[in-house]
Amino acid sequence: MEKRAILNRVCLPVEDANGLPNEHYTCPSVFKEEKDILLFNKWSGLAVAAEIPSVGNAVPINFQGTPLFIVRTKENRVRVFQNTCRHRGMILIEQAKSIKGAIRCPYHSWCYSTDGHLISTPHVGGPGRNLHGSIDRSNLGLTEIRSHVWMGVIWINLSDTAPNFEDSMKDLIDRWADFDRPLFHGGSESSFTIEVAANWKLAVENYCESYHLPWVHPGLNTYSRLEDHYHIEHKNIFSGQGTKVYKQLEDKEGNSFPDFPNLNDKWDTAAEYIAVYPNVLLGVHRDHTFAIILIPDGPEKTYEHVHLFYSCKNTSKQLRRENMKLWKNVFEEDVPVVQGMQKGRHAVKFDGGRFSPVMDSPTHCFHYWVASEIQNGRKQKD
Amino acid sequence: MDANKKTETNLEVEILVAHQNNDGLKLAELYAEAAYNSSNSDKACFFMVNAYTIALENRHPDTLSFFQFLKKYDRES
Ligand code: FES
Numbered sequence: 001m002e003k004r005a006i007l008n009r010v011c012l013p014v015e016d017a018n019g020l021p022n023e024h025y026t027c028p029s030v031f032k033e034e035k036d037i038l039l040f041n042k043w044s045g046l047a048v049a050a051e052i053p054s055v056g057n058a059v060p061i062n063f064q065g066t067p068l069f070i071v072r073t074k075e076n077r078v079r080v081f082q083n084t085c086r087h088r089g090m091i092l093i094e095q096a097k098s099i100k101g102a103i104r105c106p107y108h109s110w111c112y113s114t115d116g117h118l119i120s121t122p123h124v125g126g127p128g129r130n131l132h133g134s135i136d137r138s139n140l141g142l143t144e145i146r147s148h149v150w151m152g153v154i155w156i157n158l159s160d161t162a163p164n165f166e167d168s169m170k171d172l173i174d175r176w177a178d179f180d181r182p183l184f185h186g187g188s189e190s191s192f193t194i195e196v197a198a199n200w201k202l203a204v205e206n207y208c209e210s211y212h213l214p215w216v217h218p219g220l221n222t223y224s225r226l227e228d229h230y231h232i233e234h235k236n237i238f239s240g241q242g243t244k245v246y247k248q249l250e251d252k253e254g255n256s257f258p259d260f261p262n263l264n265d266k267w268d269t270a271a272e273y274i275a276v277y278p279n280v281l282l283g284v285h286r287d288h289t290f291a292i293i294l295i296p297d298g299p300e301k302t303y304e305h306v307h308l309f310y311s312c313k314n315t316s317k318q319l320r321r322e323n324m325k326l327w328k329n330v331f332e333e334d335v336p337v338v339q340g341m342q343k344g345r346h347a348v349k350f351d352g353g354r355f356s357p358v359m360d361s362p363t364h365c366f367h368y369w370v371a372s373e374i375q376n377g378r379k380q381k382d
Numbered sequence: 383m384d385a386n387k388k389t390e391t392n393l394e395v396e397i398l399v400a401h402q403n404n405d406g407l408k409l410a411e412l413y414a415e416a417a418y419n420s421s422n423s424d425k426a427c428f429f430m431v432n433a434y435t436i437a438l439e440n441r442h443p444d445t446l447s448f449f450q451f452l453k454k455y456d457r458e459s
Pocket residue numbers: 085086087088089090105106107108109110
């Protein structure tokens with residue numbers, strides 16, 4: 001069957017659809033295609049703003065081969081720039097640092113402000129002369145990458161073609177308006193990275209559904225049973241699951257994390273877990289949220305950077321540690337199945353698989369998005 | 383004359399040491415000193431450009447006066 005027909009089949013209603021074919025998980029050229037169409041053209045998660053807590057903090061990040069850096073400007077704004085000098089293309093920031101004044105290129109010392117303006121060009125007009133008629137500094141600022149901070153995550157649109165973040169994500173921002181407030185990253189007891197030998201999309205797909213809970217997370221299932229879950233599906237933007245029986249973590253004395261203020265009553269016992277397409281997995285609870293940023297490293301390897309956030313600065317370190325342990329355990333339980341699905345996709349006769357029409361629709365929602373975006377991207381190319 | 387030469391050499395050594403130590407604030411000051419000691423404006427501006435650049439990077443309190451020095455000679459704007 002030709003590629004288009006195969007992807008058309010993915011886009012059928014869940015009862016009739018097949019999953020994405022193997023090449024979307026194993027093939028380097030499809031990986032590259034998806035990188036452009038699904039990651040660069042959309043709002044992708046890059047990092048968390050907590051990585052640059054203070055004014056002047058700058059961190060270089062290589063995003064799918066593109067050297068970038070994130071910086072907290074003098075005006076206390078998070079901004080993202082291409083990490084490349086406008087003179088001879090030298091990398092500007094090699095390692096995380098705190099910028100006191102200007103960003104000075106290590107090669108010929110052109111200087112940029114933290115908001116990207118080129119402010120000095122030493123000796124550019126000859127020794128002792130910083131000016132030259134053909135060097136117009138106002139046109140030689142750093143190349144900025146569109147960015148937006150929401151739920152503690154720095155989102156970027158590399159292609160510069162996506163609608164504004166607030167417009168793109170409006171329905172989700174509205175859905176979770178209760179959590180649209182300062183979130184406090186829990187520090188070193190609240191972040192960890194899991195490396196999985198699998199395509200990044202399998203991490204999304206596994207996250208979307210609750211079907212696997214009884215088998216893969218038997219511990220969770222004792223208090224968060226399958227029948228307490230509901231699907232969340234929003235075509236082309238996000239999908240996931242919610243639970244109606246969230247119970248707060250408590251220490252021996254019965255203390256739990258403080259709630260976010262002014263929450264709707266629904267959140268007393270509800271929690272929601274949503275994959276925001278393409279690469280960010282979010283979770284919200286009355287007393288903490290988390291974000292998992294999926295960073296693909298080729299078609300068959302993914303880093304999952306996990307970060308937990310709380311409602312205030314001074315939460316108990318001990319409790320944070322316990323909460324991190326709990327989540328780490330859950331996410332690590334998923335690793336063998338995600339890696340197993342990756343291995344399974346090397347079977348040449350695997351046809352993408354069939355979905356449970358009842359249990360798998362959030363996963364199919366994601367497949368539909370991938371398939372239709374790829375179809376559109378290919379059409380535009382032809 | 384001899385004494386001056388010695389100062390220049392000393393300054394050079396100090397500049398190299400500050401470079402090695404990555405001591406930006408000190409380095410800016412040493413370059414400025416070299417500028418003020420220079421016998422002509424071209425030499426002075428050469429050193430002052432270095433002083434100003436390093437001062438910018440490190441937020442040296444004299445950054446503005448270094449800038450004004452260069453501006454006076456039409457070397458910066
Ligand atoms: S490459 Fe950056 S100043 Fe020359």
